[in-house]
Amino acid sequence: MTDEALRMETVAITAGRPSPYPGHPLSTPIVLASNFRADGAVEYARDGGTDTWQALETAVGSLEGGDAVAFASGMAAAAAILESLPTGTSVVVPADCYAGVRTLLNEGAAHGRWKVTAVDITDTAATEQAAWAADLLWLESPTNPLIDVADLPRLCAFGRDRGAQVVVDNTFATPLLQRPLAAGADYVLHSATKFIGGHSDLLMGVVVGRDPAAAAPIRRRRQLAGGTPGALEAYLALRGLRTLPVRLERAQASAGVLATRLAAHPGVSRVRYPGLPADPGHARAAAQMAGFGSMLAFEVVGGAGPADAVCAGVRVAVAATSLGGVETTLERRAKLAGQGHIPAGLIRMSVGIEHVEDLWADLDRALTAATA
Template sequence: MGHDSANIKPESWLVSAGRGSQPGDPLNVPLVPASNFIIGSGREYSRDDGTPTWEALEAVVGGLEGGKALAFASGMAAIAAVFDQLAVGSLVVLPDDCYQGVAGLAAAGEQRGRWSVQRIAVDDTEAWVRACADADLIWLESPSNPLLTVADLELICAAPRKPSAIVGVDNTFATPLNQQPLAFGATVAIQSATKFIGGHSDLLAGVATTNDPALWHALKKSRELTGATPGTLETYLAVRGVRTLAVRLQRAQQTAMLLAERLEAHPQIMRVRYPGLSSHPTHAVAQRVLKGFGTIISFDVLGGAVAADQVCQQVKLIHHATSLGAVESTMERRAAIPGQEHLPPALLRLSVGIENVDDLWNDLSAAIAASSI
């Protein structure tokens, strides 16, 4: 390609990166279902050397995040590779509100004596800055899952830390279009490509991006040794899906803002959590560190868990399903998930898709009304 991500806008990079540029090259990245290659080019075995399909996804996401990327079998595989860099006895600092897979990974390692874990409230910036002085892994997730608290990455990533410390940021909810942690000073940014990158609920993949060459090589070695490699079809689909990320995100964010405002005014809704609302506790931080407020809304229904479950059962256009970031809207009661019982029992997490906003609202408001009968 004759340009890089610094020369064109992200919307253009999404469409153009990772393609061939020579006469006769296929316009779209080919699906390369090969485990091994003819020796002599430097690429011999896919687990060690990757494939052109993986590299296309890495080029797109790496350019968006502002670093060099590695594709993994899932978001958790990418996260586990970061944790794999820690020496025995390390200190891991986690948000109080974070993805249960990460909390489970950290707890399992602590139980085995690999590291100790400290939990800090996402919005307690002073505590994060203090913790950076001693931590070996500062793990941030912003906006957080599912309470949507926005961390002050600008201050936390700039805090003094040990030379060997890793600052990792799960950037899945924000996407690289709304937030670039490496630009704030983070060491590595993680995408669960299963979500917004793929965008169609049809793959599992993850991407880790860093501008630290030593860490990149260490993560690559971890991917090789653990076999946490992405599938060929999955990376092909992720490349195809990411091409439309900008338009999907723009549409869904606009809809999410309107739905959040309508939910906030609804008499049967106790609380709405969306960073774009002025009532959100970290709205001011979100305005400073995010370029957009995202497509996820969490809200609490009057009537507790029973009413919330009824809303999930009554919706017709919105799908009662887990995960997020796809073209279709999905919703679930997060406290019903094992390991998430500490969350508000009536909290529903809604991932807004690209459907018509009025159709979504009619579906949602009818389900809320039915839950109170």
């Protein structure tokens, strides 16, 4: 059967495997090589990659439905897209998106590389108006850290109709929950450090172009700028990808339970999770996603002080910056520079695969103590 005939959960297991010949390993080994014998398909790793990189790229590309290029980090992947743009490019970006991308864009704008317009990505009409003459429309859905949901089908179609390149950061949803290339995006971005790797033990990024022609300039930027992935990291990311379906299923189920209980907790003023029927992004997410994901955010009564106390008081969950791992993490995103639109008491939570009742007991105890 072809990848197209298989369900996504199966593609995550089968794609990127070595040739099925007797005696061959089931998984692509770690290839520790920078140089190769002349006259082969690849002569230098930076130019064409290794079998380990290529296996990961094949697997992620199969899941997203495009041509994938692996990078040393999510930021290296994002930079490769932006560095391929001509000087003077007009970029429209969500006001609520990954802080590193906003910082990179703002620094480029300060040096005259491009013009940046930030928009409320949930306001589709306002986003279209801002992007009417844009060269690049950068989308993120769900957003980081407010978990807002953009109308991806409409915005991708609008960008393509206007002749703008459309990039979608799909890190939070993963290709198992949405496939932006099918909605008309030109590029999909992943911080593979997060859900793809899944174990908080690697840094990697991936850009997936809609076809080889779209991926070619991104691969060229990797070759020239040197944002190449490590051999061990590529191996670990592919190994993590194999368990993404079961990890995401468990974490997503727990996220739904925790979001519902947090919404009823007296120490919480608001929960941001599209799986809740009352969430502003619920109908949109239900229409365009295969699930609501395992990322949520909640606002603690009393603001920054009690929210800090919650993060300090948990014992099962971990106060940590990153997300998408097997462990549940909490982060106070309002502490980051340039994130003034974030409510003072906001906590972003990445739900892991611990037992949901242990997680709830931990959160309930910390919240009650912090807001008593």
